[in-house]
Amino acid sequence: TFDIEELFKNLYNSFLPRAREKGLELSADLSPNLPQLRGDQVRLSQVINNLIHNAIKFTDSGFVKFSVKELERTNDGIIKLEFAVSDTGIGISEDQQSNVFEIFTQVRSLVKRQDGGTGLGLAISRELVRLFGGELRLKSKLGDGSVFSFQIALPYSVTVEDPAKSEKVPTPALNKGSKVLV
């Protein structure tokens, strides 16, 4: 099992320096009381990592937000979650929106890239999300920003509430937008 809050914290901390460098507000948002999840934490993390990496790369002002929202919990131990990464970056025009998921496809843009990349991130991410039984979706408007999201169902494990753990110590030095990461 793995702790999604822990995973989000690690992602947040690993991207914070780059976001700060670019003057972007980075924030993470989680539904409250998410259970311990079962599944491939490494692959899930890779997908979100790719999406945040892109979001920061293609955004020069504003924010990058990533979130996980609980949609539904069934009593046979399955939780349905929606993950999303949104940015206020350069956006992707409607006619390019299906292309960006193809391998080696990069949209030509006037915005100078900090790092070139190879055009594989989204193709890999889409396949990984499929392996989780979901579909990676994109909503974007050229010049306005993008939202990449997917819904997946994962088994969760019910843990006994540990009273010592419920009194959580706030994490210091998080960005102001990251209210949920405490």
Ligand code: ATP
């Ligand atoms: P790699 O991920 O292999 O390092 P890459 O980031 O260029 O390279 P993808 O992640 O597959 O490749 O993205 C493909 C293309 O889609 C990008 O080159 C860019 O043109 C566009 N794109 C992806 N994410 C965003 C985003 N958040 N905002 C604007 N354009 C994006």
Ligand code: MG
């Ligand atoms: Mg990429």
